[in-house]
Amino acid sequence: MTSRLAGRFAELKSANRAALVTYICAGDPGHDASLALLKQLPGAGADIIELGMPFSDPMADGPTIQAAAVRALKAGQTQLKTLEMVRQFRVEDQTTPIVLMGYYNPIYRYGPDNFMRDAREAGVDGLLVVDLPAEHDSELGPLAREAGLDMIRMATPTTDAKRLPAVLDHASGFLYYVSLNGVTGVGQADNATVRDAIGAIRQQTEIPVCVGFGVRTPEQAARFALDAEGVVVGSALVDCIAKAETPEQGVNDVLNLVSDLANAVRHARN
Template structure:
């Protein structure tokens, strides 16, 4: 059986276009607004959704997503509620791939075996665990594969040719290429450098490569969409929530930006 992620990337490849991968933090700014936003992302143009699992020490994230995690946790978001959001989403949408992104600690506290069982039952398609590199695959990898969940790996500008095979080993779903060193939402990547990196990665894997970190505008998304199989936008969306004068306005502002990003990505290769 083809996974939702594999199916979606196959569809997009046939259409000769890149995926728009959108990140939001579960429970930001509150459960109801966050669930409303999640349900509306596909219609606005999101091809794949990354749903952040809020954690109190998100060391790979910049100030924007750190603040989102704080807002979500202060509003009472838990791992149980995050999985319930996925269940609610799946009642209306059985086709859009959804990846949980975050850190190992909340999964460890939940209990890895129970978490994998519940995540699969809820309708999660994959996991991107920032602080579990390939060398620690044994922590979650076997459980994820047994549950039929993709384990998505990350490569960075410092991932050299010697380490790349280890990163790709038993990776599935897609490869998340971090376009610049540092934390999310800070800086801007150089297109030529990213293009070269994607080319080197594609010589070693058939996995789709999605580029994230430092992608903020439709223009930037369109440029990366020329070479990558997916473009990930997170901090720029989360900022819309932070800057809005109400949760409802934040949802509208995120959806508006997603629509603009989607249009740019769709037109990139035309």
């Protein structure tokens, strides 16, 4: 059976365009507003959704997403509530892939076996565990594959040709290429450098490559969409929530930006 992620990338390949991958933190700024936003992202143009699992020590994230995690946790978000959000999303949408993105600690505390079972039953399609590198695949990889969940791996500008095979081993769904060193939401990547990196990756795998970190504007997204199979935007969306005077305004501002990003990505190759 074809996974939602594989199916979505096949659709987009036939349409000759990249995917817009949108990140939001579950429970930010509160459960109700976050759920409302999640449900509306596909209609605004999101092809794939990364749903952040809030954690108290998100070491790979910059100030914007760190603050989102704090807001969500203060509002009472839990792993159970995050999975319930996915369940409620699936009542209305059975086609948009959802990847849970976050850190190993909340999964470990939940219980990896129970988490994989519940995530699959909720309608999760993949996992991106930032602090669990490919060398530690045995921690979650076998459980994820048994549950039918894609295990998303990350490559960075420092991932050389010697290490790349280990990163690609057992990777599925897509490869998340971190466009610059550092944390999320800080800096801007160089397009030529990213293009060369994608070319090197494609010499070793056919897995789709999605570029993230440092992508904030429709113009930046369109440039990366020329070369990558997907473009990930997170901090710019979370910023909309942080700067809004009300949760409702935050939701609307995010959806408006997603619409602009989607339009840019969809027309990048035309």
